[in-house]
Amino acid sequence: MTSIAIGLLATACAAIARFVMDAIVPGAAIFPLIFPAAMIATLFARWPAGATSGTISVLYGWYYLFPVKNSWRFESPAQAVTMGSVVVGVILTVALAEMFRRAVRSAAAERDREVAERDLFLEEFDHRVKNNFTLVASLLDMQRRRAGEGETADALQAALSRVESIARAHRHLYRGSGTAPGSVDMASYLGELCTALSEALFLRGAITLDCYSDHAAIPRDRAVSIGLVVNELVTNAVKHAFPGRDAGRISVRFEATENGWRLTVSDNGTGMSEAKRTKGRDGGMGTRLIDAFARQAHGTVSTQSTAEGTTVTVELEA
Structure with a gap:
């Protein structure tokens, strides 16, 4: 019923267009509108709709318009050939439109199947990657606990924080948070990262970590690098900014600028001593890591x- 209804609707539209043309140029172009009407009806509602539109249009034109009005007879063999050509043309139009419609539906079904397979693959890949991150983090944490206190334990803790930062960006990438494919929403990512850093570094009450970020869809690799910069700067601030103090504040801000974005990590600690500044200028491990991560994020420190206190600013290109 739907196919027939659409066929009748296409026929009515063609008839209206025919009446308009006939009012402008009486008797001209009797049959051309039959073909687009039949084709459109077929594409929208399969071949029965096109056949309905074509049949009604051909019979109407034959009886009321050509060759003799209000009659089925022909005055010459040429008129019969003309009408036969119109019928064949309508049949071919409906057949080709139906073939095209089926080809499109088949291509769409194949595309949907490929998309479903890709989604299944990505889901499996995501699951395996998360398991790998969990395994690496567990191994590092186990080694850190066995190391006890000292530089080895600190180094393992730093490595663990970096792995967890990368894993967190991965989770945001595959979570489907409304960002563009391959991008991470920085507001959600940095907010979760700061919460995890507060828990990992045992910040409770006296030393606080504040985090603010504009919503920005950043490509995954750059987001990971930015997260690693934040991880290094916050960790360094916790370790070195508040010697002999029980209270302090660390602030992380990620904001849009005219030329890109700006990451700012600041604290109200005691500042950097001359020895630390000299070591930083000479390229200590922490400074080299921060500079390397910033370059990967297309930023300057x-x-x-x-x-x-100390304020570290990273200007990031758009």
Whole structure:
């Protein structure tokens, strides 16, 4: 019923267009509108709709318009050949439109199947990657616990934090949070990262970590690098910014600028001593890591330190 209804609708539209043309140029172009009407009806509602539209249009034109009005007879063999050509043309139009419609549906079904297979593959890949991250993090944490106290334990803790930062970006990438494919929403990512850092570094009450981020869809690799910069800077601030103090504040801000984005990590600690500044200029391990991660994120690092605290700014290109 739906196919027939659409066929009748296409026929009515063709008839209206025919009446308009006939009002402008009486008797001209009797049959051309039959073909697009039949084709459109077929594409929208399969061949029965096209056959309905074509049959009604041909019979109407034959009886009321050509060759003799209000009659089925022909005045010459040429008129019969003309009408036969119109019928064959309508049949071919409906057949070709139906073939095209089926080809499109088949291609769409194949595409949907490929998309479903890809989604299944990505889901399996995501599951395996998460398991691998979990395994690596567990091994590092086990080694850290066995190491007890000292530089080895600190190094393992730093490595563990970096692995967890990368894993967190991976989770945001495959979570489908409304960002573009391959991108990470920085507001969600940095918020979760700061929460995890607060728990991992045992920040409770006296030393607080504040985090603010504009919503920005950043490509995965750059988001990972930015997260690693935040991880290094916050960890360094916790370790070195508040010697002999029980209270302090660390702030992380990620904001859009005219030329890209700006990441700022600041604290209200005691500032950097001359020895630490010299070591930083000479390229200590922490400084080299931060510079390397910043370059991967297409950013440049600048540091300001006074007796009231330290501020590290990373200017990121768009």
